[in-house]
Each structure stands twice: as C-alpha cells, then as structure tokens.
Amino acid sequence: MGNIVAIVGRPNVGKSTFFNRLIGERKAIMDDESGVTRDRHYGKTEWNGTPFTVVDTGGYVVGSEDVFEAAIRRQVEIAIEESDVVLFMVDTQSGLHPLDEEFAKVLRRYDKPIMVVANKAETLDRTQQAAEFYTLGFDKIFPISAQTGSGTGDLLDEVVKHLTPTSGIAPDEGIPRIAIIGKPNVGKSSFVNLLLGEERNIVTDIAGTTRDAIDTHYKSFGKEFILTDTAGLRRKNRIKDSIEFYSVMRTLRAIEQSDVCIMMVDAQEGITSQDISILRLAEKDGKGMVLMVNKWDLIEKDHMTYKRYLDVIRQKISPMDYIPVLFTSVLNKQRVFQTIETAIRVYENKQQRVPTSKLNEVMQQVIAHYPPPAYRGHHIKIKYITQLPTRVPSFAFFCNHPKYIPETYRRYLENQLRKHFDFEGVPIRLYFREK
Template structure:
C-alpha cells in the first residue's frame, strides 16, 4: 500500500470566496504551510491535514489567471481540475445567487466521475441558509453544502463529508517490496526525460528539444540487482507569466502529486542557464512535502572546459539552496552519462537514512548529551527543561521532544538540537524534523527542517 497525494482543487467564478476558503483551511494549526527560510514561492497551494488526513489544497484562481471572459476562464479551470484533481470544490456565491456561468460549469462537472462538492458560499448562519440555498436547488445536484468561508459556518460539516473521499486515496501500487521511488523534477527542457533515458539505457520516453513534452507523470520500473527503482518523470514547472498553453498551468500540480508518491526527489538544474528562482521554488515544493532531495546539475558537459563558469554555477547553487544544506549535489550529463554511475550509491544512502528508525534509549542519550553540551536558555524566569524524546515516524525522520515550555524554545536552539540529532544519528543527507511538545501532549511548531 502507498498513500497517494490527494489533490483538492478550488474552482469557481472570481470573488466567490475561493481564496478565503483556501486561507481558512491552510492556516489551520496543523496545516504544514510555514514557509521555509530562504525560499520564495507562490502560495496557491498548501499541504493541509484535517483530522489526521493530509491532502494538497489548490486555489485554481491563482494558477490559471488569464485575461479572458469569465465564462471561458472558469471553463478552463473546471477542465483542468477535472483532469488533475482527485476532489473538486466548486464554489458559488449565495449572496449573488445562481448565474448562467454556474449552470454551465455544473453541467460540465456532473459528467465527471471525480468527487465534486457543490458549495454555496457566503451563508453566514442557519437563519439565512434555507433562503439563500433555494435558488441553487434548480441545478439538480445534491447535496448542496452551505458555507461561510469567511466565518467558518458549515466548514466542519463540509469536511466531515470530504473525509471518506480522502480515505479512498490509499491505493495498491503492486511494486516489489523496498522499491525506491524517485521523482525527477525541474523546469521544462532541463533534461528530466533524457536523464531517465540515460539511466535505463533505452529510449523508453519521448525526448525532444520542445519544452513541455511530458504532460503527465510517467513511471518506469528499473531493476539493478538487488535493488528496484520506480522512476517518475514529471511535467516541467514553468515560471508564472511565461506560459501560453493552459494545460501547462497545472504542471505544478502534477509535480506535487508525484512528490506525494516518491521517497527521493531529484531536482535538475540546467548548468548552462544556471540556477533560477523557479529552481528554488521547485526545491521548496520538495521540502513542503518532506521529501529527501538530491540536486542534479545537468548538462555539465556544456561547461566542462570553462572552469570559471563551473565555479560560478556551483557558487550560485550553493547560495540559492542554503535552506537545504543536507541535499547532495551532483554534476551530471544525461547526454554523455557523466556522474550517473555515482548517483545510485548516493540514492541508496539517502533512501536508507530517509526510512531509518532509532531505539528510544539512543535518542534519549543523544538529547541528554546535547543539553549538557549547550544548556538551554531561561524562559520567563525559569530554565527550559527537556524530559525525553521519541521517534514519531520516518520518511522523513520525525522526532518528538517533550519539554516544560515548548513555546519558549528559541529558533536558534531548535536549530541546534536538530543539527545535533542530524549529526549524532548520521542523518546528514535528509531532512530531519523535531516537534516540541509539552508533557500534556500539546504540540508546538516543528523545528527547522
């Protein structure tokens, strides 16, 4: 079994409340949406956890922002959501009432087999619910979900209806045990498909110089005795404002879904073009979902005779990815095969660290040693105390640290403990997360990744 990344897309006319609902869901206390220091990225998606059920929430209004008629604009949103999303939230405006555009899109959505939730927003109380819902009954869809994204009315009821759909996201993948799932990500034309072809040694995929050839995630199973790898090719992630093909608008969603399926994300950077802001965004996506990460500087053969350019590219990459200092960096060429042989031993090392478990006794000794070497500061007149620690999970390694005042632990000390755990446990190549809790079990925010 594996847990697929359930994608929930918000669609609807402008000003019906998509962004308000997005913000309300993504800013929940248990939503993993805190930005990683050092990376700028758009906020049109978020990983949300509701009642221990994770999903990816996407505000399509932020992604598909075209100068177009409202009807065509929303039709494209709906078509893209039907193609890419697992669950669709279609929002309508209860204050404005039913519009011809709503009718047209509902007719389109009724033909899909996806889970669609028809939501009438801006209903603030039960007293006005019946009156505002009445015009929408003529759509002939049920149930209609009354909601106030602004005030939260109806949200718990809506999400209670969504949870069974999230539970259905667990699917069988029929892969051999211990298969290493590798997702190849990056901007269009950076060489993802070519890299996979170089790895498998045969032309199994369409490889051209036309950016955006790969529209869907393509899986290839490779066995290199005694290990098995699932190679996931993804559509390139274009920089906003540079895309004319509407299908490319959701390429980021394909990448996000692929990340939900992989253990290790391999992000390709073009050695000739150098690192770009979009490259750092792609890397940021991998850390939003807590994936192990390897950075591949592809097309190194194009600058192999230019030592100055090599140094410039390496320094630019180091500066751009300071927020993921653990990520291995490889100089490779899909065309010549440079660096590919050295890649697989590193993948194995990263995979093992990503899934490694540790005895609680070892963790507690490490915590005591860290506190002894660097005493925690005072907080509100008393010394911070750390009682014990335990591993909560793997992929990535996640540890709970129980303290007397988690809110008083300064970011710098959180970072110190995270790095001490990383060094002491030999987790030098993967993200490590510490979660600080009070004895009562209440959570605080995760430490640095």
C-alpha cells in the first residue's frame, strides 16, 4: 500500500541531483526560512499518471565511511523496510567501490524491487562501463545521467510497474482512514492510547520491526474509522539520526495510507518547518488535514492568547489556511474527541459532490460580481463549471482563454468555492479548459 520510492547509495554518487530532477524543483534552496534544509529530502512526483513519494536518504547519513556498520546500515534498512521500490545508485565515473558492495549486501537480504541506477553515464563509454555493476548481483541496471536526464525515462517506466497506479488506496467502503502524524514526543502515543484504551501500546516488538502502521478499526461515540497509527513504534537500537529519519519515513507511509491526517504539534514548541513541509506533502497528495495543537494546558493564557496563537499558525501554514486548528490537551482529555469528529467531518467534505446546477448557479454569480481581468484586450468568459469525478475535489472551469487566468483570480475562485461549499480541511484543485 502506498507508493514510496527510496534512493540509496554511498555519498557523492549523485542522489540529490537525481532527487531534484524527479521532484522538478531545487528543493534544498526552496525553503530557506530559518536555514532549515535538513528535512527537505522527500517530495511528491509522478510518472505517466502514477504519483509517488520520493525519499533521498543521502541527507540523513552523517559521518565517514567507517561508520557504515552502524548509522548508514540502519538508515538503509529503514529506507528499504519502509519503501515500495528501492533505487540503488552507483557512479560509473568512479566505478565499483567497496562501499557499493557493503550496500549490496544489505539490499540483497530484502525481497523488494531493487534497481541499480548507474549514474553519470553521459558518454557511450561510461554507459558500457555500467556493466561492471552486474557483479553486485542485481539483474536490473539502468545507466542514467541525473545531470542531463538521459536514461531516466526507461528507469521510471520500470519503477511504476511496481507501484499502485493511483495514489492512495481504495478506502474501506465509506470508512475514513485517519493517520495521526507529527514529530516524536508531541503526544501521539498518549492520544492513540486514549482513543483505543491503554493496552494497545505493547503489541509491536516482533524482532524490533513492524512493517506496517497498525490499523485499528475503531467504533465509538457513534463514529467509525480506521486509525493508522505511527506512534509508539521505536527501535531497540536508537541511533539518534536514524530515529528522526525513521519517523519521517513512517509519516510518509502513514500519509500515503490515509484519507485524513491529524497533524499533532506541541503547543510550547509551535509548528515547525518540518511540520509545514509534511503538511505541504499531504496537500499535494490530496489528503484531508486537521491540525491538533496539543499540551495547550501548559500555555499561560490571557483573553488574547488563543487568537494570537491561531493567527501565527494560519500565517505560517498559508496558503493552507483552510485547515481546521484545534487546541487540545490529551492529558486533560480536552477536545480530544472533538478532534476525531473534526477529522471525520473533513473526510465527509472530501467525499462531497456538488451538483452541477448548484455549482453554476452560485459560481456564475461570484464571477459576475468580479469577472476575470481582461488579458491584452481579450475578455475572458467562464461559461460553465463542473466537478470532476476525482479522489480530490476538483473543478473544471470552461472558458474561452484558459491560459490567461491569473493566479490571483484562481485563488479568488478557490476561496469562493470554499466559502459557499464546505471544503474545510480539504485541498481542492481548479482546472481551466477550453470550452
């Protein structure tokens, strides 16, 4: 379930260059608020209509070659356990390296689709040299150049054969899948235990790994949902860096497998840039979202605290300010079930289908009130609107010059759709098409 592709390999073989090519944006530079580039190692992309999450393991491995035994190995294992396809990157320029053989040893223990990506094969000569990597014992070798992009098409054709064609999973009929995500120590385990009863916490120590987040079918308070729980899953050997990496891999998997994500943040720490990166990913993935600010009982308050705090969050997550925010204390059982009710409401919003007649009646008035700006003397007329039969609420606006609709006007239409129809917590997509 889910579509996660991990790029592994020793340092300096070009993992990040390849990652940037797949994601199609220079991620590392993209979010330079407060200099956080550490958590920019995952992103969403698609190939021939199959969306997937890509993880570049490179940025997480610290230390030199002699620590392979501990840190790198653990990291590679986490990446392999948590992904659906593994891309093992090697370098045709420097040829076969002892560390490649170390990586191969770890990889061969897994029954997973593994493709050897022989990078820096810009010349025919280097492409032919890629053959030496057959000694690593894998049957699929793809010579590519991450720099120029040559060879990546064939590789990605092979990758998507092993993935689910549309992102996400067929939900149990009408039962929302809710994932509780957030950084370690924000209170996820306590929240899950409160929902499911204490005894649920001790079931996961099978040889130190659990492959899938635990799905619990939950019926209570007249609500029914499936909880995809990523909390409380800890490794016996807690290498500091690996724990962080592990929790990110876990979170990506949980997002892939859910309909709605409840993002928990610690009221004292506030929302971090990693939380925002994860929300953006969930948004790109078309998931419903709820923001749960936990440990609200620990904040000193006056009559303005709530509003000030909410404003800061809205500003930080903008333009995703349609996400409902709840201030909770799991410890004091404050607004905990309200959070679940909100998540279920968001799920219902996501399933919503607006009848075409109603949509046109409301939106044509909105458009008449504030028509799209003319472009170089062309008057833009939006003639007809319909909701598309997609997993994420999507709307097609048929008009005479779809290319000339400015971003600001798109935003206006999205805000109006949200105002008139309840899409709280749900990403929506707008498409402009020639009539």
